[in-house]
Amino acid sequence: GQQLNQSPQSMFIQEGEDVSMNCTSSSIFNTWLWYKQDPGEGPVLLIALYKAGELTSNGRLTAQFGITRKDSFLNISASIPSDVGIYFCAGQLRYGNKLVFGAGTILRVKS
Amino acid sequence: GAVVSQHPSWVICKSGTSVKIECRSLDFQATTMFWYRQFPKQSLMLMATSNEGSKATYEQGVEKDKFLINHASLTLSTLTVTSAHPEDSSFYICSARDLEGRASDEQYFGPGTRLTVT
Numbered sequence: 636g637q638q639l640n641q642s643p644q645s646m647f648i649q650e651g652e653d654v655s656m657n658c659t660s661s662s663i664f665n666t667w668l669w670y671k672q673d674p675g676e677g678p679v680l681l682i683a684l685y686k687a688g689e690l691t692s693n694g695r696l697t698a699q700f701g702i703t704r705k706d707s708f709l710n711i712s713a714s715i716p717s718d719v720g721i722y723f724c725a726g727q728l729r730y731g732n733k734l735v736f737g738a739g740t741i742l743r744v745k746s
Numbered sequence: 747g748a749v750v751s752q753h754p755s756w757v758i759c760k761s762g763t764s765v766k767i768e769c770r771s772l773d774f775q776a777t778t779m780f781w782y783r784q785f786p787k788q789s790l791m792l793m794a795t796s797n798e799g800s801k802a803t804y805e806q807g808v809e810k811d812k813f814l815i816n817h818a819s820l821t822l823s824t825l826t827v828t829s830a831h832p833e834d835s836s837f838y839i840c841s842a843r844d845l846e847g848r849a850s851d852e853q854y855f856g857p858g859t860r861l862t863v864t
Contacts, residue, residue: 670855677750677839677855678790723789733780736789736855 641737642723648714650746656722657708658737664726667707668734672721675679681722682709716746748774749843750842754857759830759863766826767859769840775820776842781813784837796823828862837861 641658642740648654651666658667666685670678672714684707691698697710707726724737751774755784759765769779771774777798782790794815795803802815816825823842838859 641797675837675858675860677841677858679855733792733795736791738789 638726639726639735639737641740643740644738645741645743647743647745650714650716650744652714654711654714654718654742655708656724656740657706658724658726659706660726660735661705663704664728664735665704666727667698668725668727669696669698669707670723672723672739674720677744678723700734711742714744716743716744718742719744748772748842748844748852748854750840750854750856751775752838752840752859752861755857756860757862759861760861761831762829764826764828765830765861766824767838767840767861769823769825769838769842769844769856771821771854773841774844774846774854776823776844777820778821778843779817780841780843781815781823781825782839782841784839784858786837790839793825827861832863835863837860 638657639660668683669681671681672678682691682698687700687704688702689700695712700707721739721741723739725734727734751770753768757765779796781793783793784790792805793808796815796817798817798820804810811827817823841853841855
């Protein structure tokens, strides 16, 4: 079945540093989504990408949909303590199809 | 944004009993709801897709007779864990897709339900 490889598994960075994480897939997705999950809560959508090559920003977050449609990255600039959490990528083949989630990246920020 | 609620937020039950978890879309209608399970430090794994007025579609390896899903209205889906065992202890999360939604981002997640089976 479809699988997403997300890296890194975890990051422990200094406040103010930039962060980058990515997801790759062996198969094509037509939509890439990035979510953040705080402990004991459901995921919250950060950015949705619908077109190959698309680069989208949401505040300090920037994500890109890879040109091959098999990868995506998420960057966080100037990290702050509230960025702590688990970040998940998710791919969707078509609208209405199920989401396939990556394993997650645990982000810790040292202030 | 649209809000999805889950009830209860946490539950402890004894082995062998059944537990029902509700997922509600509060301010939109959802023909489709999804149920996920998440074990500690792991990703979300889709269990089943729940469609209003029809039978749920279960993912491979998920027992439909153990995890009963009912999607009786456009705003409510329930997941019943029958004859629960300690290995069913997990974080159960639902998501709901907006009836009017045309884009992938119009799928909203609930806050999750922590189930502990003793």
